[in-house]
Amino acid sequence: AFAGEGLRTLALAYKDLSEEYYHIWKKKLHYVSTVIENREEHLAVLYEEIEQGMKLLGATAIEDKLQEGVPETIACLTLADIKIWVLTGDKLETAMNIGYSCNMLRDNMNEVFIISGLVQLEVQQQLRSAKEHILGLSRVSSTGDVAKGEMFAEDSVFEEAIIAEYALVINGLSLAHALEPQLEHTLLDLACLCKTVICCRVTPMQKAQVVELVRRHKRAVTLAVGDGANDVSMIKTAHIGVGISGQEGMQAVLASDYSFAQFRYLQRLLLVHGRWSYFRMCNFLAYFFYKNFAFTLVHFWYGFYCGFSAQTVYDQWFITLFNIVYTSLPVLAMGLFDQDVNDQNSLRYPSLYKPGQQNHLFNKRQFFLCTLQGIVTSFLLFFIPYGAFSVMVKEDGADLSDHQTFAVTIATTLVIVVSVQIGLDTHYWTAVNHLFVWGSLIVYFAILLAMQSDSLFGIFSSNFPFIGTARNCLSEKTVWLAVLLTTVVCILPGLVVSFLRVDLFPTLTDKVRHLQQSRKKQGPQEQNLRRIRRTSSRRSAYAFSHQQGYGELITSGKNMRMSTLSSTRSLEGTAQSSSWIENILKRKNEVACISPERPDPPDSHRDFRGSADRLK
Amino acid sequence: MGKAKDKSGPLARRPDNSAFKQQRLPAWSPMLTANTVLPFFYLLALICMLLGVWLLLTVQSTQEIKLDYTELGNCDQCFQLRKNVSYAAQTCSCKVEFSIDRAFKGDVFFYYGLKNFHQNLRRYMDSRDDEQTLGRNNKLKNPSSYCEPFAKDAEGVPIAPCGAVANSMFNDSFTLTYHPSRSRTIPVPLLRKGLTWYTDKNVKFRNPKTDNLTLAAAFEGTRQPLYWQKPVYDLDPDNPTNNGFINEDLIIWMREAAFPNFKKLYGILNRADASFTKGLPKGNYTIDISYNFPVQYFQGRKVVVLTTLTWFGGQNHFLPIAYLVTSSLILLMAVVLTLAWWKFGKDGKNMKE
Numbered sequence: 001a002f003a004g005e006g007l008r009t010l011a012l013a014y015k016d017l018s019e020e021y022y023h024i025w026k027k028k029l030h031y032v033s034t035v036i037e038n039r040e041e042h043l044a045v046l047y048e049e050i051e052q053g054m055k056l057l058g059a060t061a062i063e064d065k066l067q068e069g070v071p072e073t074i075a076c077l078t079l080a081d082i083k084i085w086v087l088t089g090d091k092l093e094t095a096m097n098i099g100y101s102c103n104m105l106r107d108n109m110n111e112v113f114i115i116s117g118l119v120q121l122e123v124q125q126q127l128r129s130a131k132e133h134i135l136g137l138s139r140v141s142s143t144g145d146v147a148k149g150e151m152f153a154e155d156s157v158f159e160e161a162i163i164a165e166y167a168l169v170i171n172g173l174s175l176a177h178a179l180e181p182q183l184e185h186t187l188l189d190l191a192c193l194c195k196t197v198i199c200c201r202v203t204p205m206q207k208a209q210v211v212e213l214v215r216r217h218k219r220a221v222t223l224a225v226g227d228g229a230n231d232v233s234m235i236k237t238a239h240i241g242v243g244i245s246g247q248e249g250m251q252a253v254l255a256s257d258y259s260f261a262q263f264r265y266l267q268r269l270l271l272v273h274g275r276w277s278y279f280r281m282c283n284f285l286a287y288f289f290y291k292n293f294a295f296t297l298v299h300f301w302y303g304f305y306c307g308f309s310a311q312t313v314y315d316q317w318f319i320t321l322f323n324i325v326y327t328s329l330p331v332l333a334m335g336l337f338d339q340d341v342n343d344q345n346s347l348r349y350p351s352l353y354k355p356g357q358q359n360h361l362f363n364k365r366q367f368f369l370c371t372l373q374g375i376v377t378s379f380l381l382f383f384i385p386y387g388a389f390s391v392m393v394k395e396d397g398a399d400l401s402d403h404q405t406f407a408v409t410i411a412t413t414l415v416i417v418v419s420v421q422i423g424l425d426t427h428y429w430t431a432v433n434h435l436f437v438w439g440s441l442i443v444y445f446a447i448l449l450a451m452q453s454d455s456l457f458g459i460f461s462s463n464f465p466f467i468g469t470a471r472n473c474l475s476e477k478t479v480w481l482a483v484l485l486t487t488v489v490c491i492l493p494g495l496v497v498s499f500l501r502v503d504l505f506p507t508l509t510d511k512v513r514h515l516q517q518s519r520k521k522q523g524p525q526e527q528n529l530r531r532i533r534r535t536s537s538r539r540s541a542y543a544f545s546h547q548q549g550y551g552e553l554i555t556s557g558k559n560m561r562m563s564t565l566s567s568t569r570s571l572e573g574t575a576q577s578s579s580w581i582e583n584i585l586k587r588k589n590e591v592a593c594i595s596p597e598r599p600d601p602p603d604s605h606r607d608f609r610g611s612a613d614r615l616k
Numbered sequence: 617m618g619k620a621k622d623k624s625g626p627l628a629r630r631p632d633n634s635a636f637k638q639q640r641l642p643a644w645s646p647m648l649t650a651n652t653v654l655p656f657f658y659l660l661a662l663i664c665m666l667l668g669v670w671l672l673l674t675v676q677s678t679q680e681i682k683l684d685y686t687e688l689g690n691c692d693q694c695f696q697l698r699k700n701v702s703y704a705a706q707t708c709s710c711k712v713e714f715s716i717d718r719a720f721k722g723d724v725f726f727y728y729g730l731k732n733f734h735q736n737l738r739r740y741m742d743s744r745d746d747e748q749t750l751g752r753n754n755k756l757k758n759p760s761s762y763c764e765p766f767a768k769d770a771e772g773v774p775i776a777p778c779g780a781v782a783n784s785m786f787n788d789s790f791t792l793t794y795h796p797s798r799s800r801t802i803p804v805p806l807l808r809k810g811l812t813w814y815t816d817k818n819v820k821f822r823n824p825k826t827d828n829l830t831l832a833a834a835f836e837g838t839r840q841p842l843y844w845q846k847p848v849y850d851l852d853p854d855n856p857t858n859n860g861f862i863n864e865d866l867i868i869w870m871r872e873a874a875f876p877n878f879k880k881l882y883g884i885l886n887r888a889d890a891s892f893t894k895g896l897p898k899g900n901y902t903i904d905i906s907y908n909f910p911v912q913y914f915q916g917r918k919v920v921v922l923t924t925l926t927w928f929g930g931q932n933h934f935l936p937i938a939y940l941v942t943s944s945l946i947l948l949m950a951v952v953l954t955l956a957w958w959k960f961g962k963d964g965k966n967m968k969e
Contacts, residue, residue, distance in 0.1 A: 276639075305875050311738035337641060387934035390875055395927050397725040398813055399871060399880055403736055406874035430641040454819050461747045462760070468815025478929050481667070485935065488660065489942055496949055499653045504960050517647055 010061075013054035025050055069264030071103040076267050078195075080350035081357055085197040087207045089230060092116070092171055095200035104196045105167050113194070115170040115178070123177040124186070131190045134166055168194040172201035179209050188217055207234035215239065221357075225266060226252045242266065272343045275353055282361035284335040286370040287425055291327060291418045293374025294381060298410060301382040313382070315404075315466050317451055318411045326415050326444045329436040330422045339428040341512045349512055377417065377490045384489065385409050388482040400476060404469040408448070412474070413483045415444045417490045424495065427513075650957045657950035661943045668939030671928060679720050680923040680931040682729075685712045685903075686911060694907035705845075712903045712920070720896040720924050723887070726806055728786065729879035729919040730911070735781075735872040744779035744870065749861045751822035757837055769839060776838035776848060777861060777870075783841040785869045787908045790882060790920065794891070795900040802891055804901070806883030809858065812867045821867050823860035831860050845908075879921050895924070 025046070032042040074084055084104065088095050092114070099105035105112060113130040117123035168191055170178065178187040191197045199210060207224075211234050215222050224231070224238035229251035235241030236255055243256030244263060253259040258269060302313045312319065346352055355361055385406060392400045419441055426433055448470050450456065457467040473479055502510050635641050646652075687695050691710035697703050734740070742762050748755040756776055759767040763778035775783075792804035826834045831849040840847040851866065852858040868880050887893050903920060911918055923930045 273639075306736040306738070307734045307876075309734075309736075309738040309740075311736050311741060337639070337643070339639070339643075339645075343639070384938065386875070387938065388932065390877065390934070391879075391930060391932050393725070393727075393881075393925065393929045395925065395929070397723070397881055397884060397925055398811060399868065399873075400929070401874055401878055402871045403741070403874040404871070427645060429644040429646070431643075432641070433643075454815070457819065461750050461752070462745075465746050467820050468813060472813050472815065477927060478932075478935070481671070481928075481935060481939075485664075485938055485942060488664065488946075492657075492660075492946065492949070495648075495653070496953065499648050499650075499953060500956060502648055503650065503957055513645075513647060517645070 011059045012057040014057055015052075015054040017050075066098065066101060067263050069262065069267075071101070073264045073267045074102050074104055076347070076350050077270065080271060080353035082270070082353070083192075083197075085191070085199065085210070087199045087202045087210060087234065089202055089204075090200055092169065092200045095198050096169060099167070099169075099196065099198050104198070106165070108165075109167050109195070110164040112167040112169060113190075115168065115174045117174050117177065120177040120180070120183070123174045124183055126174075127178060127183065127186045127190055130166075130168070131186065131193065134164075134190075134193050166194040167196040167198070169198045169200065172199070172203060172206060175199055175202060175206055175210070179206065179213065184213055185217070188213055192218070204230040204233050207231065208237040210234075211237040223270075225263065226256075228252055242269070267347065268343070271350055271353055272346045275346055275356055276339055278356040279340050279361060280335050280338050282366070283338060283425060284331060285362055286366060287331055287334070287422060289367065290370045290374040290377070290421070291331075292323070293371055294377040294418065295322060295414060297375055297378035298382045298414075301379060305386075311403075312407075314407050314411050315451075317464075317466075318407070321447065322411075322415075325447070326440055327418055327422075329440050330419065330426075330433070333430075333433045333436040334422060334426050337428060337430050337432060338426060340509055342516060345512050345516055349508065352508055352512060355507070355509070373494060376493070380490050381410060381414060381417065381486060384486045385413065385482050388478070388485075392478060394472070394476055400473070400479075404466050405473040405479075408452075408466070408469050408473045409479055409482060412444075412448075413486045415441065416483065417487050420487060420491050421494065424491070424498070654950060654954055654957065657946055657953065661946040661950060664939050664943030664946060668936050668943055671936035671939060672933075674926050674928045675931060675933055675936055678924050678926055678931050679718060680921065681714060681716065683712055683714055683903075683920045684917050685710075685905060685920055686917045688712055691905065691907060694905075695912070698907065698910040699912055708907045710905050710907055712905060713900065714903075715900045716896060716898045719894070719898045720922070722895050722924050724885040724896050725881060725923055725925060725930075726790070726792065726883045726885070727879040727921040727923070728788065728790070728882045729877070729921055730786070731877045731917040731919065732914055733878075733911070733916050734876045734914075735878065736874055736876070740780050741872055744781045745777070746820070749777055749821050749870070751824040751861060753824055756824050756835075766841065769842065773839045774837070775841050776835055777841065777866070781870055781872065782866065783843050785841075785844065785866060786880070787845070788918070789906045789908075791904040793902050793904070794897070795902065796897070804892065804896070805886035805889050807886045808852075808883050809855065809864060811864045811881045811884065813871075816867050816871065817862060817864070821861045821870075823862055835860070879919070896922070 029043075029046055032046055033039065035042055077084060086095065086099065086102075086104065088098070090098070096105060111130075111133065113126070113133075115123060115126045115130070117126050170187075177183065199206070202210070207226075207230075211222055211224055214220065215237070221240070222238040223240040223242060224234045225242045225244065226232070226235050227244035227246050228248040231243075231252050232255040235243060235252060240258070241256040243252035243254070243259035245253045245259055245261050260266075260269070298313050299310075302311065314322075341349075341352060389401045389406050389409070394400045419437055423437060426437075451464060452466045452468060452470040454467065457464050506514070631637060685691050689710065689712055691712065694708035694710050697706065697708050743764075743766060745755060745760045745763050748759050757774050759774055759776075759778035761767070763775070763780075766775060766780050766783050767778045768774050790806075792806060794802040794804050796802065823831065824834045832847075835847070835849050848861065848863070848866070849859050851860075851863040858864060865882075873880070885892055885896065887895070891897070909918065928935075
């Protein structure tokens with residue numbers, strides 16, 4: 001019943017032995033252990049003899065489950081083009097079991113390479129042969145370096161074209177050899193060709209070294225997730241460190257950039273908040289460059305008309321307050337709240353994450369475009385009022401083509417144009433956005449009228465020379481007509497380009513947004529989250545090693561020595577909890593009333609030989 | 617995380633589940649779709665065209681006459697005279713003739729204009745003292761250092777008003793005469809008051825407090841700017857309230873123009889006069905100019921402008937034409953967008969996942 005719930009069970013039984021019987025048995029044991037041939041069989045017979053007629057006491061069940069949602073998270077992140085490597089201090093079998101239960105290793109993978117050489121040469125050979133197997137190269141080069149260099153160049157092309165799925169499992173000792181300068185490139189290339197990389201028996205130092213290796217040689221951002229103190233160095237080395245707070249204490253949490261309690265929150269962190277953050281940051285930057293270029297380059301154009309004497313077009317106070325008061329809050333609201341796609345859809349479509357990885361939203365081209373937009377805006381912002389003002393007079397005939405009126409008009413137009421532009425750039429209008437945008441415009445006019453009022457001039461006369469300008473200038477209809485024309489001409493090209501881009505060449509983001517809009521119109525519906533099909537055999541979600549004969553290993557004292565796992569040793573019937581119990585019970589000749597957890601067809605037994613020519 | 621909270625228990629350190637902190641604020645998510653953008657473009661094109669046409673019609677109803685009198689007729693002699701600084705004290709006057717084909721109906725405004733005179737040079741614009749022209753007594757005798765080198769004269773007597781802007785004040789004067797027939801001449805009266813902004817005349821420029829003294833006495837201890845012929849308290853002998861810092865010509869000149877070619881108001885036709893109640897009738901006119909302002913140093917030109925005005929200002933063809941051009945461009949863009957949408961993106965063709 002316990003095993004049926006997926007718990008690890010131990011049955012307890014006891015038997016009384018008389019001392020005499022024990023001495024005889026012990027002598028036999030001693031004798032048998034010195035036998036040269038078939039020692040195992042003799043020992044087995046002897047053990048069976050004594051382990052009979054025991055009284056069952058009961059059963060214990062232990063669980064050490066993986067957190068819930070881990071396989072789904074990993075599958076989701078893989079769809080987002082994020083490569084996931086496992087670095088663990090556990091044994092090989094444990095690590096592989098974890099790999100299967102997380103759906104990282106699958107039964108239908110073409111090949112699982114296990115690198116467990118003891119000396120550098122062996123490790124090198126294993127790495128090389130695995131790599132050649134993947135790349136389909138039949139040549140085996142004896143000289144190391146030349147071939148490595150050639151292969152390295154080709155790999156960057158091949159990496160993306162690999163359709164077959166490979167996995168790499170490497171243990172700590174081999175990793176120590178593989179991280180040396182001669183082999184690290186080979187290791188990295190091989191690891192990047194594989195879909196999954198699992199490193200087992202890894203020391204904390206090696207975890208950091210692996211992360212360092214990827215950081216140094218690959219143009220990728222690394223994120224390290226860990227929960228124990230042994231993960232701290234890895235967390236610190238990676239670009240982003242994530243700590244899982246839990247039973248292993250707070251060491252990882254204290255060293256990390258982000259921390260939460262469950263691994264599955266990583267999905268939300270990356271696909272929702274990480275993606276939004278990138279999107280917001282790029283929008284923010286592009287808008288800031290545009291706004292400041294539009295603001296500043298007006299002086300460049302004015303230079304042609306003021307004898308290049310560096311006379312400012314604007315009032316000094318406007319220059320001070322423009323970036324701080326008039327235009328800071330709307331863009332802040334955009335940087336905090338903007339969402340292109342809502343959170344459910346971000347999780348449903350993990351490939352929305354790709355623009356961030358490929359640097360689509362803010363690169364040299366985007367920077368050039370937003371700068372160009374700023375320059376063109378500044379040009380229009382200057383020359384249209386110039387044309388209007390060169391001969392302008394007020395309704396009552398008084399002059400209106402003076403410098404101060406021109407300054408106020410251009411300043412007003414600028415604030416309106418950049419506010420309209422951020423209105424068009426904001427995808428997600430919360431109440432805060434509304435408040436900030438409209439509020440900034442109102443504040444601009446309020447401050448303008450206040451600064452150019454009589455009372456302020458009376459107190460600080462030499463600091464506020466623009467007295468009366470706003471009132472006289474903004475009450476003229478012709479000024480507002482000039483403002484309207486300038487705004488229209490500055491905004492429309494951007495609008496045309498955005499519309500054409502979304503209509504003719506929509507990106508995935510645009511498509512999902514479109515879907516979101518139409519769904520919202522149709523009304524809330526059931527959202528069937530596609531269940532991620534587990535293609536692996538049903539392995540338990542346990543972090544135990546399921547090696548057969550574990551008890552023998554302990555009693556024989558072999559585990560006190562260096563782990564002698566070699567790839568040539570076949571591990572039959574591994575990693576199946578039910579079969580282990582079955583085997584033990586068979587030996588005891590007791591009828592087991594424990595139903596096997598999830599019996600597997602026999603052909604799914606894995607043979608973990610890392611030989612390069614084994615075909616599936 | 618880790619904020620001290622009042623509640624205790626296992627959920628004590630959980631972050632706030634408010635909509636604000638969990639990024640769940642309700643919002644409006646607009647999207648650029650064809651059925652909002654395309655009608656907007658067409659509407660905008662229509663609006664711009666209407667505005668352009670309206671403005672063009674308004675502008676067409678104004679009339680303007682411009683005369684460049686720098687070397688026109690016998691002003692050429694004055695021009696040559698003014699080339700020599702030693703004759704600066706000599707007066708020189710000249711006459712300019714013009715005729716009007718169609719009567720100027722309504723208010724007529726008389727402007728003087730300068731070309732290539734950069735009133736917008738930075739150092740020039742800084743060279744003034746707004747507190748002195750506000751009538752502050754401490755500044756009257758002690759002008760600010762921005763006015764250097766036009767703050768004090770060679771003997772150290774402070775200059776009022778100080779600075780380069782005041783110093784370079786335009787000092788040509790004009791008298792307009794109408795010739796209805798060959799023998800008759802009627803002087804055209806020009807109002808030389810009410811030309812400035814209300815705030816300029818009443819707030820920004822104030823004379824120093826006179827108490828019971830005359831204006832001249834209030835300016836005791838200062839002297840006029842070096843290039844002026846008359847002191848500041850005697851700029852307008854006809855009108856005692858138009859003297860001192862609040863002299864309208866001074867105020868108008870002190871409001872620096874934004875561009876090198878500008879015009880400033882000189883006078884408004886006084887329609888109280890019987891002959892000119894309807895405006896300027898058609899016929900021949902002469903302007904008598906007292907030619908003082910030298911312009912050859914900066915290759916400048918001097919012009920005189922007579923114009924009627926509408927609510928839109930004078931003859932300003934730029935805005936109407938700009939509006940019409942913009943509206944046609946918007947219409948063109950709208951048509952292109954409609955075609956593109958129709959052929960390629962209709963019904964969300966591209967939006968299939």
